[in-house]
Amino acid sequence: MSDFKERVQKRVEEILPELIGLSNTVWEHPEYNFEEFHACKSMSELLKKFGFEVTTGVGGIETSVKAVYDTGKEGPNIGIFGEFDAVPGMGHSCGHNLMCAMAVGAGEAVHSVIDDVGGKVTVFGTPAEEGGGGKIIMLNNGAFKELDIAMILHSASDTVVNDISYSRTDLIVDYYGKTSHAATWPEEGISALNPILDLFQIVNSMRLELADKGKILGIISKGGEEPIYIPDHCQARFTIRSFSMELLERFKKICEHVAEITNTRLEISDDGLAYEDIRNNQSLEEALRKNFTDLGEIVKPRERALGIGCTDMGNVTHEIPGLQSYVLVVPETRGHTKEFEDACYSEAGHKTIAVGSKAMAMTAVDVLTNPELLEAIRRDFKEMKEKYE
DSSP states (O other): OOHHHHHHHHHHHHHHHHHHHHHHHHHHHHHOOOHHHHHHHHHHHHHHTTTTEEESSSGGOOEEEEEEEEEEOOEEEEEEEEEEEBBTTSSTOHHHHHHHHHHHHHHHHHHHOOOOOTOOEEEEEOOTTTOOOHHHHHHTTTTTOOOSEEEEEEEEEEBSSSSSOOEEEEEEEEEEOBOOOOOOGGGOBBHHHHHHHHHHHHHHHHHHHHHEEEEEEEEEEEOOOOOEOOEEEEEEEEEEEEEHHHHHEEEHHHHHHHHHHHOOOOEEOSSSBBOOOOOOOOHHHHHHHHHHHHHTTOOOOOOOOOOOOOOOOOHHHHHEEEEEEEESTTTOOSSSSSHHHHHTTHHHHHHHHHHHHHHHHHHHHHHHOOOHHHHHHHHHHHHHHHOOO
């Protein structure tokens, strides 16, 4: 196995200039949800050059990429994911350009040894992570159904393997009442604004109780037309973020009770796709941790200072044994900032591409060559499903 790992590291070094070129061109051409045409073309062309069978427009998204190398021999199908959409108005301040390059680098490194061990490696370019739910769409359309494991490394300010993330559901809450002239015949009206105000009061009173369990954040998007009229339709938009979906169900019940109390009619609709919480696979995580350590990386525990966000990779880890982990670009520099964006176009970012590509490729070698590890990964996944279901 050590020989295979030495070979994948060597292959990453050989192709590093091309990986840096891919990262840089994606950084220089920031594209947003479902519009990543330049990134899709750049990633797919490099994978074709490396000998992969490449298809674009898979899983119901025009700008997605799927690149497969199949040995034809028995063995697991290793899924390696990359992202390439930018942050609206902030360029590649989340480092997705590096993630795209790391996925290609890891995939090609595995390709360089997989004929000797059997199995299949599949590299995905996944669009629209920044709110569009690209992986959710692809997952729902069966793009990942043949995978045995799924891995992605996210650019960050520390190297961390055991990720946590919130689930995220965005809702539009509409209340309907009855309009009337508020000064002359107020008793004939039923205010649709009252339930909105009551709802915000209840949510505000829950903040101490919720603490770090999650967040309910909202705005009033429609509060009426004229102050002289009792409004018959008011609307609020909320995002519910937590480590499970229980908070979402509780919020919906609160909305229903408020409607009942205020004698209004309620409609709740989804505002985009729901992001599930991440569920890293412990055995796969430990394999990645050891490989990071062997590469000289300092692996840190997952701390809140790194921030808790949401990712559509969470949905993938609910259905396939997998992980999202982090790899250092520059320390003490938060994502979604100008400073982090600049770092992702620097020598530090180039080093991250090499480290991340090697770590994922070495972990793939572990899975491909160690049936006991693959069995442990599957057992961990089964136990996770039983725990939550």
